[in-house]
Amino acid sequence: MNRFAIALAATVSIVAASVAPARAQAPTTLLNVSYDIARELYAEINTAFIKHWKAKTGQDITVNQSHNGSSRQARSILEGLEADVVTFNQVTDVQVLYDKGKLIPKDWATRLPNNSSPYYSLPAFLVRAGNPKGIKDWGDLVKPGVQVIFPNPKTSGNARYTYLAAYAYAKHTFNDEAKADAFIKQLFANVPVFDTGGRAATTTFVERGTGDVLITFEAETSSIRDLSGKDAGGKDKFEVVVPPTSLLAEFPVTVVDKYADKHGTRALATAYLEFLYSPEGQAIELKGYNRVADQAVMAKNKDKFPDVKLYRVEEEFGGWDKLNAEHLNAGAKLDLLFGGK
Amino acid sequence: MRRSVIPGFGLALGITFLYLGAIVLLPLCALILKASDVGLAQFWGIMSSPRTLSALRVTVTMALAATAFNAVYGLLLAWVLARYEFPGKRLLDALVDVPFALPTAVAGLALTALFSKNGWFGAPLDALGLQVAYTPLGIAIAMAFTSIPFVVRTVQPVIEDLGSDVEEAGRSLGANDFQILWRVIFPAIFPAFLAGCSLSFARSLGEFGAVIFIAGNQPMKTEIVALLTFIRLEEYNYEAAAAIAVVMLLMAFTMLIITNAVQAWHLRYLGRGDA
Numbered sequence: 153m154n155r156f157a158i159a160l161a162a163t164v165s166i167v168a169a170s171v172a173p174a175r176a177q178a179p180t181t182l183l184n185v186s187y188d189i190a191r192e193l194y195a196e197i198n199t200a201f202i203k204h205w206k207a208k209t210g211q212d213i214t215v216n217q218s219h220n221g222s223s224r225q226a227r228s229i230l231e232g233l234e235a236d237v238v239t240f241n242q243v244t245d246v247q248v249l250y251d252k253g254k255l256i257p258k259d260w261a262t263r264l265p266n267n268s269s270p271y272y273s274l275p276a277f278l279v280r281a282g283n284p285k286g287i288k289d290w291g292d293l294v295k296p297g298v299q300v301i302f303p304n305p306k307t308s309g310n311a312r313y314t315y316l317a318a319y320a321y322a323k324h325t326f327n328d329e330a331k332a333d334a335f336i337k338q339l340f341a342n343v344p345v346f347d348t349g350g351r352a353a354t355t356t357f358v359e360r361g362t363g364d365v366l367i368t369f370e371a372e373t374s375s376i377r378d379l380s381g382k383d384a385g386g387k388d389k390f391e392v393v394v395p396p397t398s399l400l401a402e403f404p405v406t407v408v409d410k411y412a413d414k415h416g417t418r419a420l421a422t423a424y425l426e427f428l429y430s431p432e433g434q435a436i437e438l439k440g441y442n443r444v445a446d447q448a449v450m451a452k453n454k455d456k457f458p459d460v461k462l463y464r465v466e467e468e469f470g471g472w473d474k475l476n477a478e479h480l481n482a483g484a485k486l487d488l489l490f491g492g493k
Numbered sequence: 494m495r496r497s498v499i500p501g502f503g504l505a506l507g508i509t510f511l512y513l514g515a516i517v518l519l520p521l522c523a524l525i526l527k528a529s530d531v532g533l534a535q536f537w538g539i540m541s542s543p544r545t546l547s548a549l550r551v552t553v554t555m556a557l558a559a560t561a562f563n564a565v566y567g568l569l570l571a572w573v574l575a576r577y578e579f580p581g582k583r584l585l586d587a588l589v590d591v592p593f594a595l596p597t598a599v600a601g602l603a604l605t606a607l608f609s610k611n612g613w614f615g616a617p618l619d620a621l622g623l624q625v626a627y628t629p630l631g632i633a634i635a636m637a638f639t640s641i642p643f644v645v646r647t648v649q650p651v652i653e654d655l656g657s658d659v660e661e662a663g664r665s666l667g668a669n670d671f672q673i674l675w676r677v678i679f680p681a682i683f684p685a686f687l688a689g690c691s692l693s694f695a696r697s698l699g700e701f702g703a704v705i706f707i708a709g710n711q712p713m714k715t716e717i718v719a720l721l722t723f724i725r726l727e728e729y730n731y732e733a734a735a736a737i738a739v740v741m742l743l744m745a746f747t748m749l750i751i752t753n754a755v756q757a758w759h760l761r762y763l764g765r766g767d768a
Binding site for chain 1: 544547605606609610611612626627705706709710711712713714716720723724725726727728729730733
């Protein structure tokens with residue numbers, strides 16, 4: 153019995169020790185919960201922000217980052233992950249923090265400029281060197297024998313934009329719902345693999361050599377092209393093709409009020425998000441091939457970003473609520489086109 | 494009251510029950526509770542939708558294929574490990590456990606790298622016109638990889654226990670090799686073999702990490718049930734996810750009950766042999 157008492161005491165003290173530091177969280181630590189392919193971007197932002205904050209206040213801070221599929225991250229927060237700020241790639245994943253958790257106010261999107269989206273991007277194509285299948289526009293993706301790679305639109309916000317951009321293209325091209333639906337079905341039929349996230353799809357395309365075209369955010373396509381290096385002939389292994397039309401993809405950010413207040417980090421969290429809009433922040437985002445909110449900066453980088461007609465969710469799909477009901481919710485159009493209910 | 498051989502039996506039993514209850518039973522109850530929000534009609538709607546049925550069909554068929562492969566190859570492996578001495582045997586013995594120790598996502602990544610079109614195995618197979626990665630075959634391979642230790646590790650000790658005296662007795666009674674294998678050895682190891690296979694099958698049904706990397710994850714074609722559950726969660730559709738999860742839980746339970754029944758039968762069989 154005595155030995156048991158000792159064991160019990162030991163267990164209790166171990167448990168107590170492991171619980172204690174979590175409660176005494178210093179207000180100089182910020183947790184940014186973000187989407188899958190933004191690891192490098194926020195690593196750079198964080199370094200710059202920590203320096204900026206030190207210069208401004210003399211305080212040393214730590215910014216922790218967590219990356220995964222945007223919807224999964226939102227769910228983790230709803231289930232108790234105490235994020236101070238979120239930087240997502242989908243409005244719906246931020247909105248759900250209000251809808252299901254009341255962790256943020258209803259008007260979160262108006263708290264920062266540009267719909268609370270410091271930078272934006274659009275679905276674009278990455279093709280193999282020389283573009284052997286001649287892919288220039290959305291219409292080329294449904295040709296027989298073209299293998300298209302993008303992640304599962306049911307598990308990846310990135311791929312949901314691809315679906316929406318393709319749908320907007322089809323809507324304007326055919327002016328006929330049935331034909332647009334058939335176009336999307338054909339597009340899905342040309343996809344041999346649906347990975348669960350953007351990075352996995354990149355691996356499938358780049359490392360596994362599967363597919364003729366990868367569809368992901370323009371920011372990602374350009375980075376992959378740069379990172380993949382040259383082939384034996386000294387040419388880039390991949391080429392970026394920006395289609396003539398695409399969908400504006402916002403990258404909404406917000407303070408998670410409930411947890412920021414609990415941690416006492418609201419001021420820090422707000423400053424962090426505002427930093428994303430500062431010239432320094434915008435420069436880093438731009439370096440990662442994101443198009444940024446500051447139009448003057450954009451005008452100076454015209455060569456980097458080809459002109460493209462961008463459809464907006466509000467105009468094309470009547471806003472996110474309508475879009476969710478008609479396209480994205482369980483049993484809605486995406487489900488039907490993606491493979492039965 | 495008879496004193497137990499192990500001191501502190503009451504306490505040990507108490508801790509065991511508490512632990513199992515809190516760690517295993519409670520989450521399962523929570524899951525079932527979550528699913529009980531779903532009405533019977535809705536539950537039926539979720540389970541009978543073509544997408545769910547297709548995922549179930551793919552998962553069960555490929556798990557069966559993986560189990561069939563493991564049944565043959567696992568038995569052979571167990572036999573070799575139990576009956577022969579050869580250099581490198583200990584290494585081989587340790588290798589069998591690798592799928593247990595390896596994170597399944599790592600297994601999935603490695604298998605996909607090997608079997609994709611430009612992989613070591615994938616390239617020659619592709620030249621023969623056989624695509625493995627991103628097809629149902631890839632799913633079966635991932636399942637077979639992660640569940641083979643179950644067959645080996647349940648059969649191996651039984652073969653080791655099986656003395657050579659029974660074989661010699663059979664031989665002295667005039668049985669040939671095949672008869673000895675079929676009528677003497679196989680009946681003795683059969684219950685363990687069956688238990689190993691059903692464990693392997695149950696594991697294959699539930700495998701997620703290894704499979705999603707190598708499966709194409711195409712709805713109606715290469716989508717497994719575990720991924721569908723995951724997808725429903727991504728849609729914040731907790732009810733559908735819970736409903737599907739409960740069905741998977743029931744399948745796993747059924748397999749475990751079968752395994753236990755087979756093992757109980759085996760013990761009785763052994764008991765009769767001793768008497």
